[in-house]
Amino acid sequence: TQLLEQSPQFLSIQEGENLTVYCNSSSVFSSLQWYRQEPGEGPVLLVTVVTGGEVKKLKRLTFQFGDARKDSSLHITAAQPGDTGLYLCAGDAGGTSYGKLTFGQGTILTVHP
Amino acid sequence: KAGVTQTPRYLIKTRGQQVTLSCSPISGHRSVSWYQQTPGQGLQFLFEYFSETQRNKGNFPGRFSGRQFSNSRSEMNVSTLELGDSALYLCASSHLQPTDTQYFGPGTRLTVL
Numbered sequence: 001t002q003l004l005e006q007s008p009q010f011l012s013i014q015e016g017e018n019l020t021v022y023c024n025s026s027s028v029f030s031s032l033q034w035y036r037q038e039p040g041e042g043p044v045l046l047v048t049v050v051t052g053g054e055v056k057k058l059k060r061l062t063f064q065f066g067d068a069r070k071d072s073s074l075h076i077t078a079a080q081p082g083d084t085g086l087y088l089c090a091g092d093a094g095g096t097s098y099g100k101l102t103f104g105q106g107t108i109l110t111v112h113p
Numbered sequence: 114k115a116g117v118t119q120t121p122r123y124l125i126k127t128r129g130q131q132v133t134l135s136c137s138p139i140s141g142h143r144s145v146s147w148y149q150q151t152p153g154q155g156l157q158f159l160f161e162y163f164s165e166t167q168r169n170k171g172n173f174p175g176r177f178s179g180r181q182f183s184n185s186r187s188e189m190n191v192s193t194l195e196l197g198d199s200a201l202y203l204c205a206s207s208h209l210q211p212t213d214t215q216y217f218g219p220g221t222r223l224t225v226l
Contacts, residue, residue, distance in 0.1 A: 031213065031214075033214060033215070035217070040201075040220075040222065041219050041220065042117075042119075042203050042205075042217035042218050042219045042220045043156075043203070043217045044217070045214060045215075045216060045217075048214045088156070090156075090215075092213050094213075096169075097169065098144070098161050098163065098168035098169040099144050099145075099146040099158075099160075099161025099162075099163070099168065099169055099205075099207065099213070099215075100146065100158045100161060100169050100171070101146070101148075101156075101158065101205075101215060102158075103155055103156040103157075104155075105155050106155060
């Protein structure tokens with residue numbers, strides 16, 4: 001059974017601070033996706049990383065996929081109150097794991113003005 | 114392009130009843146996956162359909178079933194509802210190429226009384 005350990009579970013910071021969320025596994029993933037979810041809504045895709053060592057930037061968000069494709073991180077620079085939400089990492093094992101994403105437990109981020 | 118749609122958005126049932134949830138994928142997407150999200154267990158994979166065939170199934174009892182139609186629309190059914198089935202049920206569609214990135218609908222909030 002593949003597991004994704006996401007940390008921290010909760011993050012409460014002030015506007016302007018930087019933060020990093022981690023996703024770790026002992027398993028290899030063919031790709032890893034990061035989502036953000038608002039209460040009562042479905043997860044919204046932020047990015048997909050596919051290649052080991054890949055780094056993708058989305059404005060103030062930087063995503064990294066580990067060289068061995070077992071871990072990933074999300075770094076937010078100068079957080080804003082609008083960044084508040086639940087952040088989820090999800091791994092795709094590929095092969096015959098058709099349509100199955102393995103999700104981390106999520107990180108609830110609160111950014112105070 | 115319209116996103117993934119799910120109906121109904123909210124549903125209240127009593128124990129022992131059955132329920133059917135519907136999902137319309139993004140146009141052109143032929144893979145549809147279903148997930149259950151609860152505060153305690155997070156997002157858990159239910160099953161995936163592609164071209165009307167179930168290709169993958171998670172660890173849920175047989176009370177949970179699904180199907181996919183020729184237009185890629187999908188339904189999931191839960192029979193003999195239990196209190197523990199209260200959850201947000203999410204549907205996601207994927208184009209499969211170049212990556213199996215999944216795009217989620219808003220979900221159906223099911224409450225079992």
